[in-house]
Each structure stands twice: as C-alpha cells, then as structure tokens.
Amino acid sequence: MPFDLILHNATVVTANDAMEVIENGFVAVKDGAIAAIGPLSEKDPLPAGKERIDAGGGVVMPGLVNAHTHLPMTLFRGLADDLPLERWLHEVMFPAEATHIDPDSARCGALLACAEMLLSGTTCCCDGYFHADCVAEAVDKAGMRAVIGQGVIDFPAPGVPDPKKNVRHAATFVDQWKGRSERILPSIFCHSPYTCSAETLRAAAATARERGGLFQIHVSETAQEVQQSLKQHGQRPVPYLDGLGLLGENCLAVHCVWVDEEEIQTLAARRTAVAHCPSSNMKLGSGVAPVVPMGDAGVVLGMGTDGCASNNTLDMFREMNTAAKLHKVHRLDPTATDAETVLGMATIGSARAMGLGDRIGSIEVGKRADLIVIDTTAPHLTPMYSPVSHAVYAMTGGDVRDVLVDGRVLVRNRVLLSMDLEKIIADSRGYAQRIVRRG
Amino acid sequence: MPFDLILHNATVVTANDAMEVIENGFVAVKDGAIAAIGPLSEKDPLPAGKERIDAGGGVVMPGLVNAHTHLPMTLFRGLADDLPLERWLHEVMFPAEATHIDPDSARCGALLACAEMLLSGTTCCCDGYFHADCVAEAVDKAGMRAVIGQGVIDFPAPGVPDPKKNVRHAATFVDQWKGRSERILPSIFCHSPYTCSAETLRAAAATARERGGLFQIHVSETAQEVQQSLKQHGQRPVPYLDGLGLLGENCLAVHCVWVDEEEIQTLAARRTAVAHCPSSNMKLGSGVAPVVPMGDAGVVLGMGTDGCASNNTLDMFREMNTAAKLHKVHRLDPTATDAETVLGMATIGSARAMGLGDRIGSIEVGKRADLIVIDTTAPHLTPMYSPVSHAVYAMTGGDVRDVLVDGRVLVRNRVLLSMDLEKIIADSRGYAQRIVRRG
Numbered sequence: 001m002p003f004d005l006i007l008h009n010a011t012v013v014t015a016n017d018a019m020e021v022i023e024n025g026f027v028a029v030k031d032g033a034i035a036a037i038g039p040l041s042e043k044d045p046l047p048a049g050k051e052r053i054d055a056g057g058g059v060v061m062p063g064l065v066n067a068h069t070h071l072p073m074t075l076f077r078g079l080a081d082d083l084p085l086e087r088w089l090h091e092v093m094f095p096a097e098a099t100h101i102d103p104d105s106a107r108c109g110a111l112l113a114c115a116e117m118l119l120s121g122t123t124c125c126c127d128g129y130f131h132a133d134c135v136a137e138a139v140d141k142a143g144m145r146a147v148i149g150q151g152v153i154d155f156p157a158p159g160v161p162d163p164k165k166n167v168r169h170a171a172t173f174v175d176q177w178k179g180r181s182e183r184i185l186p187s188i189f190c191h192s193p194y195t196c197s198a199e200t201l202r203a204a205a206a207t208a209r210e211r212g213g214l215f216q217i218h219v220s221e222t223a224q225e226v227q228q229s230l231k232q233h234g235q236r237p238v239p240y241l242d243g244l245g246l247l248g249e250n251c252l253a254v255h256c257v258w259v260d261e262e263e264i265q266t267l268a269a270r271r272t273a274v275a276h277c278p279s280s281n282m283k284l285g286s287g288v289a290p291v292v293p294m295g296d297a298g299v300v301l302g303m304g305t306d307g308c309a310s311n312n313t314l315d316m317f318r319e320m321n322t323a324a325k326l327h328k329v330h331r332l333d334p335t336a337t338d339a340e341t342v343l344g345m346a347t348i349g350s351a352r353a354m355g356l357g358d359r360i361g362s363i364e365v366g367k368r369a370d371l372i373v374i375d376t377t378a379p380h381l382t383p384m385y386s387p388v389s390h391a392v393y394a395m396t397g398g399d400v401r402d403v404l405v406d407g408r409v410l411v412r413n414r415v416l417l418s419m420d421l422e423k424i425i426a427d428s429r430g431y432a433q434r435i436v437r438r439g
Numbered sequence: 440m441p442f443d444l445i446l447h448n449a450t451v452v453t454a455n456d457a458m459e460v461i462e463n464g465f466v467a468v469k470d471g472a473i474a475a476i477g478p479l480s481e482k483d484p485l486p487a488g489k490e491r492i493d494a495g496g497g498v499v500m501p502g503l504v505n506a507h508t509h510l511p512m513t514l515f516r517g518l519a520d521d522l523p524l525e526r527w528l529h530e531v532m533f534p535a536e537a538t539h540i541d542p543d544s545a546r547c548g549a550l551l552a553c554a555e556m557l558l559s560g561t562t563c564c565c566d567g568y569f570h571a572d573c574v575a576e577a578v579d580k581a582g583m584r585a586v587i588g589q590g591v592i593d594f595p596a597p598g599v600p601d602p603k604k605n606v607r608h609a610a611t612f613v614d615q616w617k618g619r620s621e622r623i624l625p626s627i628f629c630h631s632p633y634t635c636s637a638e639t640l641r642a643a644a645a646t647a648r649e650r651g652g653l654f655q656i657h658v659s660e661t662a663q664e665v666q667q668s669l670k671q672h673g674q675r676p677v678p679y680l681d682g683l684g685l686l687g688e689n690c691l692a693v694h695c696v697w698v699d700e701e702e703i704q705t706l707a708a709r710r711t712a713v714a715h716c717p718s719s720n721m722k723l724g725s726g727v728a729p730v731v732p733m734g735d736a737g738v739v740l741g742m743g744t745d746g747c748a749s750n751n752t753l754d755m756f757r758e759m760n761t762a763a764k765l766h767k768v769h770r771l772d773p774t775a776t777d778a779e780t781v782l783g784m785a786t787i788g789s790a791r792a793m794g795l796g797d798r799i800g801s802i803e804v805g806k807r808a809d810l811i812v813i814d815t816t817a818p819h820l821t822p823m824y825s826p827v828s829h830a831v832y833a834m835t836g837g838d839v840r841d842v843l844v845d846g847r848v849l850v851r852n853r854v855l856l857s858m859d860l861e862k863i864i865a866d867s868r869g870y871a872q873r874i875v876r877r878g
Binding site for chain 1 (some may be wrong): 518722724763765863
C-alpha cells in the first residue's frame with residue numbers, strides 16, 4: 001500500500017517538542033495525514049508513493065499558523081499609516097469598514113489574504129471579522145485551514161446593523177459552519193472588553209462554549225485600555241474578564257501587551273492562550289507584550305500578524321523575525337528569545353492556542369499534512385548552518401516553494417493551484433479604486 | 440540623440456527632497472546617468488531609447504543604499520545566534536574570523552553579499568572589513584557601487600598580523616584603489632574607540648582625511664562601551680572622539696545607540712553622519728538608537744544592515760520595515776517615524792552619510808542611474824494606495840525584478856547578469872563546510 005505523496009531530499013524541521021531536525025529526511029503523506037517521517041541514508045530506497053516532490057535539498061517545515069488575522073482588511077493594506085491610533089481608527093478604519101465591507105468585498109479581501117498566506121507558507125489562521133460566513137467560504141475555497149470568528153461588537157457593524165442581534169448572529173454563523181468542513185472551525189470573536197458590554201461578553205462566551213468553539217477577544221492592547229478598565233470597572237482587563245467567567249481553555253486573548261504579573265498568573269491558571277502580534281503592536285505604537293514572563297509562567301503563546309491595515313502583510317516569516325529581535329532589544333538581552341522558541345510560537349504554539357495542537361503545528365505521524373517546502377538556494381539563505389536559525393532570521397515568505405494543506409498540494413513551484421490569482425488581484429484593485437474614490 | 444535606456448510604465452518614487460511620486464512615469468538613462476524623468480499622459484509618445492524596460496505597472500525607485508556592512512561575514516550567516524554578546528564575539532566570531540578569513544574567503548563572502556544585495560535591490564554599500572582589497576575587487580566585479588573601508592584594529596587581524604602596521608596597511612589600500620573605479624571609493628574603518636588607541640585613531644583619521652576618503656567607526660553600540668569610555672577616558676565616546684579631532688563631515692559614526700542629548704548636538708555640529716542599524720542593535724540586544732532626536736537635531740542619518748552574523752540578511756527592505764516599527768514602539772507613538780522618513784534614510788540619507796549625496800540616493804536628472812524596478816503584482820503588494828508605504832511596510836527584497844547600477848542592467852527578471860551565482864553559492868557552501876569541520 002503505497003503512500004499518496006512523498007516529500008524527500010529535504011532537511012525536515014519537525015517543530016516537535018524536541019525541535020528535532022532531520023537531515024536528508026522525507027515525509028510521507030496518506031489520506032491527508034502524515035504517515036511516516038525519517039532520515040534516509042544513501043542506500044535506503046525511498047518509500048513507495050503515488051506522487052513525489054523533490055525538495056531539492058531545501059527545508060520541509062510544518063505550515064506556519066497565524067493566530068490572529070482580520071482577513072478582509074487586506075483591502076485596506078497601506079490605506080493609512082503613521083497616524084495617531086485614535087485618528088487611524090476613527091477617521092480611516094471604522095469609516096472604511098462601514099462604507100466598503102459587504103459580503104462581496106469581505107469574500108474578495110479574504111481570498112486575497114488566502115493567496116498571500118499560502119504563497120508565504122501559512123497554512124492555517126485564526127480570523128475574527130464581520131461577514132464571517134463569506135470569510136469561511138473564501139478560506140474553504142482556497143483549501144486552507146482556519147478558525148473563523150464572527151465579530152461581536154456593541155455598535156452597528158458590517159452585516160450586523162442591529163447590535164442587539166450581534167450574539168445571535170454569531171451563534172447562527174457557528175451553527176451553520178459547525179461540521180461543514182474538516183478544515184474550518186467556526187468561532188466567536190468579541191472585539192474587546194471596552195466595545196462589548198458585560199452582558200454581551202457573557203452571552204458570546206457562553207454561546208461559543210456551548211458549541212465547542214473558540215472564544216477570541218482583544219485584551220489589553222494599549223495602556224489607555226487598561227486605564228479605562230480601571231476607571232470603568234475598578235479592575236484591569238484580565239481580572240475583569242475573569243470575573244465574568246470568560247477565561248478558560250477555549251479562550252484566546254489577543255495582544256496582552258499591558259498585562260501585569262498577576263494577570264499573567266491568571267492567564268496561566270485559566271489555561272487561556274495568548275496571540276502575540278509584535279508587528280502590529282509596534283506599528284500602532286501600542287507596546288511590547290511581556291512574552292518572556294508569559295512563557296515562563298506557562299501561558300500558551302501563539303503568534304499572529306493581525307490585520308493588514310496594521311502590519312501591513314501576513315508574512316509569518318517576517319513576524320517571527322520581528323518577534324525574535326524585539327524581545328532581545330526590549331530586555332537588552334540577546335538570550336531573551338531564541339530561534340527555537342519563536343519558531344515554536346509560530347507553529348505548534350499557535351496551533352495549541354487555537355485548540356488544534358493535536359492536529360497540526362508540527363511534523364509528527366498522525367497529524368494532518370500541512371507542510372511547506374522552502375527553497376534554500378537563494379544567496380540570502382547561503383550558507384545554512386541551522387535551518388531553525390534561517391527560518392527565524394533569514395527566510396521570508398518569498399522563499400516558500402510548495403505548500404500542502406491536509407495533504408493537498410495548494411502551491412507548487414510558487415504557483416497557487418487552488419485559486420485564480422489574477423482575478424483576485426483584479427477584483428481587489430477594483431475595490432481599492434472605489435475606496436480611494438469614495439473615501 | 441536617443442537615450443541609452445528608458446524605464447517606463449512605472450510609478451516612480453523619486454526619493455527627492457519633496458519625496459515626489461510620479462504616476463505613469465518614465466526614467467531615461469544616458470551615459471550611465473539619469474537624463475530625463477517625467478510623467479507620460481496617454482497620448483505622449485515614449486522618448487526614443489536604444490533599449491526599453493517595461494516596468495509592468497510596478498515601481499521604479501532609487502537603488503537602496505546600505506550604510507554599514509561587513510560583506511565577507513555572509514559566510515558566518517546564522518553560525519551562532521541568541522548568545523550573550525561577549526560569548527558570541529569572543530567564542531564564535533573572532534575565532535571564526537581568525538581561522539577562516541583569508542583573501543579567497545573574503546572575496547567569496549563579498550561576492551555572495553553582492554549577489555544578495557543586488558537581488559534585493561541594494562545598489563551601493565558602505566563596507567568595513569579586512570582584506571579590503573579583495574572586497575573591493577569583488578564589488579567591482581559585481582558591478583556594484585561602494586565605499587570600501589580597510590579595517591583598523593589594535594589586534595592581529597585577517598591580513599594584518601602586525602597591528603603596528605594597521606594604519607599603513609589601510610593607507611596602502613586607499614592609495615591602490617583611489618581613482619581605480621568610478622564606483623569604488625576606498626576608505627578607512629577603525630573598529631571602535633575601545634579597540635583602537637588614541638594614537639591609532641588619530642593616525643587613521645588623518646590618513647583618511649589626507650586622501651579624501653571616508654573615515655568609518657563603530658561608536659556607542661552598547662551601554663557597556665559607554666561605561667568603559669567613562670572609566671578609561673573620563674568621557675563618553677562622542678566627546679572623546681571629538682577631542683581627538685576625529686569628527687567631521689568625512690566621518691561616519693556607526694550605531695550611536697547610547698548617545699545623549701549633548702552628544703547628538705556634537706554630531707550635528709560636526710556634520711558627522713550616523714549609520715543606523717536597527718536589526719543588528721535589536722538582535723544583539725544592544726538598544727534602540729535615538730533616531731528621532733538625532734533627526735530633529737539635523738544629524739545626517741543613513742541606514743545599514745550591519746554584517747550577516749548579526750542580522751542575518753542584507754535586505755534593506757526588511758531593515759526599513761524594522762526601523763519604522765521599532766521607533767514607534769520604543770516611543771509608544773505611531774507618528775514617531777513615517778514611511779517617507781525611513782525611505783529617505785535608506786536612500787538619500789545613506790548616500791549623504793557616505794559623501795555620495797550629489798551622485799546617488801534619489802531619482803534626479805544628473806545623478807548616476809542606480810535604479811531598481813519592483814514587481815507589484817504579488818498579493819502582499821495588492822492593493823497599492825501608496826508606493827512609499829509599500830516600500831517600507833510591505834515590500835521585501837524578493838519583490839525586486841530589475842536592478843541598474845551606473846546605467847548598467849545587473850539584474851533582469853530576477854536573474855543576476857553580472858555574476859556566476861551558482862559558482863558563488865557552491866564556493867560559499869564549501870567554506871561553510873570547512874567552518875563547521877574546523878570550528
């Protein structure tokens with residue numbers, strides 16, 4: 001019984017608990033899962049497979065997992081930068097969303113995001129936005145894996161004009177998508193503790209919990225948010241959310257830039273995971289999340305790019321690079337974070353944060369075959385002493401050659417097989433023209 | 440009299456003082472210089488040219504200028520990361536240099552660096568290393584432009600076993616290369632105030648000045664260095680160097696992470712330029728250079744990647760991205776640096792810092808034709824509201840399609856025309872194998 005597909009002639013970076021690297025390795029795929037892994041000596045014959053992909057001496061890694069995105073915001077990439085946060089949000093982003101995000105543009109922006117993610121080696125993401133049904137449809141069509149959260153906010157929002165129906169709307173989305181695709185897990189994304197009432201937060205979290213879905217929420221992104229929470233609730237955001245019973249294993253807290261030692265202990269005790277978004281936190285001038293103490297306390301840490309309006313790309317290789325360097329300089333200590341820790345965060349860490357740690361995030365027998373092949377022949381990857389160092393400090397999304405999700409080849413020799421890229425780009429440019437014209 | 444070459448169908452980012460951007464623009468080249476620039480309306484005929492390059496609706500920019508490199512260190516890319524600075528330097532880098540840097544490896548590493556720089560859109564660099572004659576030879580062969588500094592240090596160094604002869608050795612290099620190539624300007628690079636005596640510093644600076652060459656030196660990279668200077672000289676590094684008469688318009692101070700307000704005023708008053716290397720300062724945990732106050736004080740600011748052992752690539756697009764975000768988060772202010780300022784730093788700023796501000800660094804008639812074409816059809820550059828925003832926040836070196844230096848096409852459709860890339864990569868891997876074997 002041959003395997004369906006064999007990736008060979010590769011240095012395999014497993015991202016397993018021991019961060020094993022296999023020289024001259026192969027990965028065999030059967031029925032969409034990883035069926036065998038190993039080194040090959042020169043006399044070993046390659047196992048039998050219906051299809052073979054020669055990695056050309058490059059690196060095979062688990063697909064990167066982006067733990068925080070707002071996919072349709074690709075359409076706002078570079079629309080406004082370098083502004084004070086309040087102006088950026090209230091004068092540009094919120095009006096742009098109100099005017100331009102509808103089912104069609106959400107679908108288009110999400111397809112553009114999938115194209116970008118796949119071509120840069122991300123095979124799975126955790127999204128939170130409006131028109132989640134359109135986002136889910138796009139991601140499913142692209143062949144990617146994702147947790148897709150329907151946005152909940154106590155204001156009129158794209159697709160949810162009446163905020164009183166926001167939780168009900170999210171529940172309907174989860175019910176419609178539960179079990180529809182093995183690759184798509186529906187979820188609920190509350191925007192934040194300061195844009196949702198206690199009642200909304202409780203109802204949304206209960207709705208997610210009852211349905212076995214992930215509950216996502218932005219937490220302590222800025223220092224102002226913490227001040228506001230203290231003023232309004234007499235508590236910092238984490239104890240406030242804890243008091244509402246929101247924290248737990250199915251909760252993903254995004255950002256957590258301004259969490260103190262006690263809050264870190266609470267996150268760890270509740271087994272609430274954190275999505276670390278260093279580029280976005282830097283670009284918006286929000287601050288540096290205490291990733292080292294959170295890691296020391298045992299908080300599950302994933303990594304995300306955030307939306308394209310505040311990054312401005314979805315390249316998880318760039319995100320790893322930024323993360324590794326940011327914490328070193330922030331702590332004035334080059335040992336603060338190392339390449340293995342950061343690679344772990346962007347693969348198995350994100351997978352665990354999304355509740356998918358047993359299915360993806362590392363190359364281990366039995367896991368789904370979400371795999372990427374890196375072409376290491378470019379000058380900027382020459383020489384290669386350590387593929388893990390290169391993944392964090394030298395590779396970019398542009399070095400990704402082939403991408404598999406669930407054992408299916410979605411990118412081959414840098415060409416997207418699952419999508420009509422030209423049409424997506426033309427459509428996206430059309431929306432951009434309208435955005436520029438109508439403001 | 441037709442032009443030699445016309446780049447057309449492009450959005451031209453000039454990086455001139457007004458940061459003008461020309462929609463549907465063209466750039467005409469004659470005798471290696473920029474001879475005409477302009478927008479074309481649909482009825483304007485394209486000017487006559489012997490050769491045409493259709494930019495395909497992409498971006499044409501000045502080639503990026505890397506204000507601080509140690510080219511042969513590409514051979515140590517990723518050899519050691521995440522170590523305390525002292526161990527990294529004394530246990531890995533210095534021994535590796537002593538054992539493995541000779542004329543052949545220096546030439547090979549420099550060729551590898553040129554290949555990487557050209558393919559990622561850097562057309563000019565400011566180097567400081569040993570075996571500078573071999574580095575200059577490699578850069579000249581690659582067709583790039585550079586200021587090449589011979590390293591001076593009061594210890595035995597590659598090619599300079601007797602430190603007593605270090606300044607004489609550098610003088611010989613400058614004399615040999617002065618006027619030899621229009622693209623190569625020889626220079627002297629003193630490693631630092633803590634590895635060179637006052638006598639060495641004065642002699643090296645005088646030697647550079649007499650010969651009209653740039654004098655480069657690492658200054659205040661770490662807080663420890665400042666403490667040591669205070670202890671040894673009773674002064675911080677900038678006043679110490681100023682007292683020696685080293686600062687001036689031909690001096691390029693590299694790093695300047697730990698300079699106080701008074702030192703910033705001194706640098707501005709002496710018209711001493713600073714090469715800002717954010718990635719290296721982050722990766723080594725050195726600190727964040729006060730780029731905003733330095734800019735406010737009128738210090739000429741260039742940008743550099745530093746060597747590949749502490750970055751780990753020479754991609755100036757990545758460097759711009761890092762710089763723009765780093766100062767925002769460091770100052771908790773998203774307006775701290777904007778895309779135009781950062782792009783200026785990596786082009787005309789670096790050119791001025793190297794004494795080449797009248798020849799390169801922007802697209803202006805009369806300047807040398809160091810130009811790059813960016814392919815903007817990728818999903819991560821879609822849509823494009825502002826090419827300047829994209830240059831800083833979304834592009835990577837991998838988006839560079841064509842590269843011209845001095846009007847000569849060195850990269851066309853992502854293929855290096857001036858070098859045998861396969862041989863360079865094979866040779867570099869050979870050196871890496873020896874480095875791993877011999878330690």
